[in-house]
Amino acid sequence: MSLLDVKNLRVEFPTRRGTLVALDDVSFSIAPGEILGVVGESGAGKSMTGAAIIGLLEPPGRIAGGEIRLDGKRIDNLPYEEMRRIRGRQIGAIFQDPLTTLNPLYTIGRQLAETMTTHLPIGPGEARERAIGWLELVGIPAARERIDSYPHEFSGGMRQRVVIALALCAEPRLIVADEPTTALDVSIQAQVIALLKSLAREKGTAMMLVTHDMGVIAETADRVAVMYAGRIVEIGPVREVVKHANHPYAQGLMGSIPPLDRRVDRLQQIDGAMPRLSAIPPGCAYNPRCPQAFDRCRVQRPELMPAGATDAACWLHAP
Amino acid sequence: MLAFIISRLLQALPVMFTVSLISFAMFAYVGDPVAIMLGQDYTVAQRDALVRELGLDQPFFVQFGTFLGNAVQGEFGLSYRLSRPVSDLILERAPATLELAFTAAILALAVGVPMGVYTGLYRNSWLSRFFLTFSLIGVSLPTFLIGILLILTFSVWLGWLPSFGRGDVVQLGWWSTGFLTWSGLKALILPSITLGLFQLTLIMRLVRSEMMEVLRTDYIKFARARGLPNRAIHFGHALKNTLVPVITIAGLQLGGIIAFAIVTETVFQWPGMGLLFIQSVGAADIPIMAAYLMLIALVFVTINLVVDLLYYAVDPRLRIGRGGH
Ligand SMILES: Nc1ncnc2c1ncn2[C@@H]1O[C@H](COP(=O)(O)OP(=O)(O)O)[C@@H](O)[C@H]1O
Ligand code: SF4
Ligand SMILES: [Mg+2]
Numbered sequence: 001m002s003l004l005d006v007k008n009l010r011v012e013f014p015t016r017r018g019t020l021v022a023l024d025d026v027s028f029s030i031a032p033g034e035i036l037g038v039v040g041e042s043g044a045g046k047s048m049t050g051a052a053i054i055g056l057l058e059p060p061g062r063i064a065g066g067e068i069r070l071d072g073k074r075i076d077n078l079p080y081e082e083m084r085r086i087r088g089r090q091i092g093a094i095f096q097d098p099l100t101t102l103n104p105l106y107t108i109g110r111q112l113a114e115t116m117t118t119h120l121p122i123g124p125g126e127a128r129e130r131a132i133g134w135l136e137l138v139g140i141p142a143a144r145e146r147i148d149s150y151p152h153e154f155s156g157g158m159r160q161r162v163v164i165a166l167a168l169c170a171e172p173r174l175i176v177a178d179e180p181t182t183a184l185d186v187s188i189q190a191q192v193i194a195l196l197k198s199l200a201r202e203k204g205t206a207m208m209l210v211t212h213d214m215g216v217i218a219e220t221a222d223r224v225a226v227m228y229a230g231r232i233v234e235i236g237p238v239r240e241v242v243k244h245a246n247h248p249y250a251q252g253l254m255g256s257i258p259p260l261d262r263r264v265d266r267l268q269q270i271d272g273a274m275p276r277l278s279a280i281p282p283g284c285a286y287n288p289r290c291p292q293a294f295d296r297c298r299v300q301r302p303e304l305m306p307a308g309a310t311d312a313a314c315w316l317h318a319p
Numbered sequence: 320m321l322a323f324i325i326s327r328l329l330q331a332l333p334v335m336f337t338v339s340l341i342s343f344a345m346f347a348y349v350g351d352p353v354a355i356m357l358g359q360d361y362t363v364a365q366r367d368a369l370v371r372e373l374g375l376d377q378p379f380f381v382q383f384g385t386f387l388g389n390a391v392q393g394e395f396g397l398s399y400r401l402s403r404p405v406s407d408l409i410l411e412r413a414p415a416t417l418e419l420a421f422t423a424a425i426l427a428l429a430v431g432v433p434m435g436v437y438t439g440l441y442r443n444s445w446l447s448r449f450f451l452t453f454s455l456i457g458v459s460l461p462t463f464l465i466g467i468l469l470i471l472t473f474s475v476w477l478g479w480l481p482s483f484g485r486g487d488v489v490q491l492g493w494w495s496t497g498f499l500t501w502s503g504l505k506a507l508i509l510p511s512i513t514l515g516l517f518q519l520t521l522i523m524r525l526v527r528s529e530m531m532e533v534l535r536t537d538y539i540k541f542a543r544a545r546g547l548p549n550r551a552i553h554f555g556h557a558l559k560n561t562l563v564p565v566i567t568i569a570g571l572q573l574g575g576i577i578a579f580a581i582v583t584e585t586v587f588q589w590p591g592m593g594l595l596f597i598q599s600v601g602a603a604d605i606p607i608m609a610a611y612l613m614l615i616a617l618v619f620v621t622i623n624l625v626v627d628l629l630y631y632a633v634d635p636r637l638r639i640g641r642g643g644h
Contacts (some may be wrong), residue, residue: 054544088546100537104636105559115545150635166545248365 001072002029003206004053004174006059008066008077011045011052012236015060020277022061023047023230027304031171035200035207037221037238039214039253041274044227046210050176052076053092053208055083068304070174089119092167092205094196098184102151107133108162109147113170124264129159134165138195157188161177164196168203175200175207182212189213193220197277214254218242229274229285235308249291285317292316320631327627338348338616342609343386395610398601409592415485416584416591418510420577421508421516427568427576431519435526439534440553450523456478457520461577466513466586480533481506483540483588514583518572525568529561535561563634570626572581574619 011023019240030036049054053059053068055075063102068076075086087093092280095101103111112131116122122130128147135143138161140154159181168177180196183190197220200207203268209221217224218238224246245251251268272289275281281288287297296315307317353369370376374385389395395405434454438447457465474482486502488495497503533539534557542552581593588594592611599607631637 054542056540064405084543084546084548086543086546093539093541093544095537097537101541103538103542103556103633105563106556107635114547118483118545118547118551152636165540170546236644 003032003034003318004030004208005069005072006049006053007069009049009052009063010065011048011057011061011066017278021064021067021230021280022277023052025231025303026066026227026232027216028232029232030174030206030208032208033201033204034223035197035209035221037217038210038227039149039212039222040216040227043142043274045226045230048210049180049227050093050178050208050210050231053088054091056095057086064212066304078191083110085119087170088115089171092103092170092171092175093170094160094180096166096177096179096183098156098163102159102166104151107150112147112162112166116169130169131165134169135162137199138162138165138238141311154310157192160184160192161195164199167203168199168289171203171205173206175205176210178210179212180209181216189216196220198254204268207315214242226253229255230277230309231285231313232304233260233286234302234307234310234312240309244308244309244310246317248288248292248316249286251310284313324624324628324632327624334620335613335616338613339387339390340383342390342612343383345612346386346605346609347385371516390613396606398599398604398607400599400604400607402445403505404473408595408607409492409610409614411495412590412592412595414496415589416577416580417592418497419510419514419583420573420580422511423518423580424573426511426515426520427522428574428576431522432526432565434519434557435523436553437528438523438560439530442531454520454523457516458524462513462517462582463586463598465516466583469513470485470586471507480509482509485590494521498619505570510583510587513586514580515574518569518576521572522565522569525565526561529564530557533557533560549585559633566629566633567626570622570629576623577618578615 006029007027007181010021011028012022012153013022017240026045026049028036038049040046048057048061052063055078057063063076066076067074070086071088075083078083078086094143103109109128109131112134112243113127115247116130117124120127132143132147140158140161146153151162154162163166164180167295169176175196181192184192191226192218196207196209199205209216211217221238223236224241225232226236226241226245226249227233234245234250236239241250242254247255249270255286270289275285275288281298283299284293284297284302287293290297294315294319302315302318303318304311304312304313305319307314353366353373353375357366357369368545370449374382377385386447393406398405398408401408436452438450441447460468475482478607484499485508486506487500488497488503489499497507539552541559542556547556579593580589580591581597583589584591584593585597592614595607596611598604599611
């Protein structure tokens with residue numbers, strides 16, 4: 001059975017000029033210990049999906065339809081307090097910018113310890129010992145001496161390691177990592193991703209890994225979901241999507257992916273821009289940019305359908 | 320730490336020097352002390368003798384040096400009006416003002432900070448709206464009017480609280496305190512509300528806007544993503560970050576409370592330094608005015624130092640990485 005099940009998720013933003021649909025009909029699942037990569041242009045709805053899963057959509061954004069299940073139990077409609085107990089304990093989160101995710105006025109040891117004492121049946125002394133253990137595990141040198149340091153005393157890369165320790169320290173079963181290396185120096189991105197991957201594998205933690213870096217996806221993920229304009233347009237095993245993408249947008253993204261041992265930092269440019277939420281075209285949202293668009297694409301919206309070894313939302317694969 | 324304090328003290332010196340210069344200039348050039356002290360009839364010989372005695376025939380810098388030397392020892396000469404040493408008069412009046420200012424400051428902080436936190440957290444509740452409306456009144460009504468309205472309500476109509484004076488005071492050495500008697504405490508209520516209300520609303524609005532700002536930061540979102548309870552997030556993580564900028568403004572405001580107790584003391588005939596100052600202005604009693612001016616400057620300088628030290632204690636980023644500064 002899958003650990004996380006997202007079904008027909010729809011997220012809306014009521015605004016004065018009408019309701020914007022930020023996510024529509026998003027469905028995917030993550031198995032225990034599995035790493036799902038999520039890619040797509042900026043504004044595609046990747047962060048929004050993560051926020052919906054951890055129950056921290058920013059008002060007025062709200063889940064307007066569908067459901068999210070963790071271990072078969074619905075978590076999208078829980079009262080705040082019940083969902084709070086799940087955050088950190090069952091689902092950990094890693095944000096993009098380590099320079100702003102840590103409270104500047106608390107020592108890293110205190111932030112680790114408070115996370116553990118909140119969720120685990122341990123006292124402050126035990127929490128402190130475990131905090132040192134976590135810092136060692138994520139590769140902070142001289143952890144015992146540095147546990148009482150403040151965030152500003154660490155470099156960006158070291159801070160992201162601390163953030164990883166914070167996300168993992170209550171031993172959640174799922175991590176939502178939203179572009180965990182985008183804000184880091186290029187030279188340390190690979191180390192941090194490698195750390196994240198090895199920890200996830202070691203602890204059996206499943207992960208939703210949002211990133212711009214196709215090389216990271218290719219090396220880290222088990223499966224990949226490609227998002228466009230608030231929907232998943234293709235999802236499948238990483239090798240299939242990278243090598244034999246079936247959706248024209250995904251093909252465009254992957255077009256530049258060289259053999260797996262070479263790294264490409266940015267998504268390849270595709271002509272045109274993703275539509276704004278207020279102006280999503282009818283039919284397939286990609287049709288104005290799609291080189292293979294035909295009549296049906298402009299009137300009828302494609303759902304995910306089996307296409308080769310993956311699922312793609314594209315009429316080219318209609319049965 | 321010690322170096323930090325010393326450097327701050329050194330920075331305060333030019334400020335105090337400038338204020339002394341102004342005070343002294345007031346002494347030397349506003350009004351004619353000789354004429355005031357001699358009255359209507361005097362001979363030239365009498366006049367010259369007094370000028371010599373007061374040192375007014377000396378060059379400017381010598382006079383200023385003498386003034387400074389005396390000021391450092393708390394010596395400001397005799398009050399023209401009351402013919403008593405200025406230092407005695409001020410020491411006599413200081414406890415009344417300081418107790419009033421202290422009560423007003425505690426009131427402003429103890430009520431203003433929680434109201435600010437509440438309105439920052441629950442922006443749209445009706446109680447928040449009520450607080451905000453109330454704070455507009457506090458900011459826009461002039462102090463003397465608030466005082467008069469309070470007197471009208473609680474002294475004249477309801478007859479609950481006294482409308483003037485300090486009530487009974489207890490003498491502790493040279494310090495006279497109103498904190499130890501029932502009537503002294505009752506007498507403090509209306510003046511301290513009058514004096515503290517403006518600061519209270521200001522602190523509330525400041526805390527509110529800082530709180531709202533902090534709640535939008537990534538580290539608060541991350542604290543929520545870690546599943547910390549709201550209590551820890553709001554009153555730990557958020558409040559502590561809110562207080563960093565609030566400390567400065569609140570500190571300066573508290574200095575203002577002491578400096579601007581004048582109006583409140585006048586409305587309530589509160590026997591403090593402010594009332595003494597106003598009476599001195601009326602009588603052109605320069606020594607008292609000069610001494611008061613310097614005292615207020617000293618209060619501000621001291622509060623600034625305390626604020627810096629608090630900053631230093633709250634924000635670790637100041638402590639490390641600047642070579643012990
Ligand atoms: N507060 C908001 N109000 C309206 N639209 C929003 C808001 N926040 C984000 N959006 C929109 O939701 C869409 C998805 O954003 P996001 O999930 O952050 O994209 P990304 O894939 O880059 O992480 C974007 O089009 C963005 O403009
Ligand atoms: S449905 Fe049509 S427009 Fe959309 S991606 Fe497929 S071919 Fe292109
Ligand atoms: Mg994003």
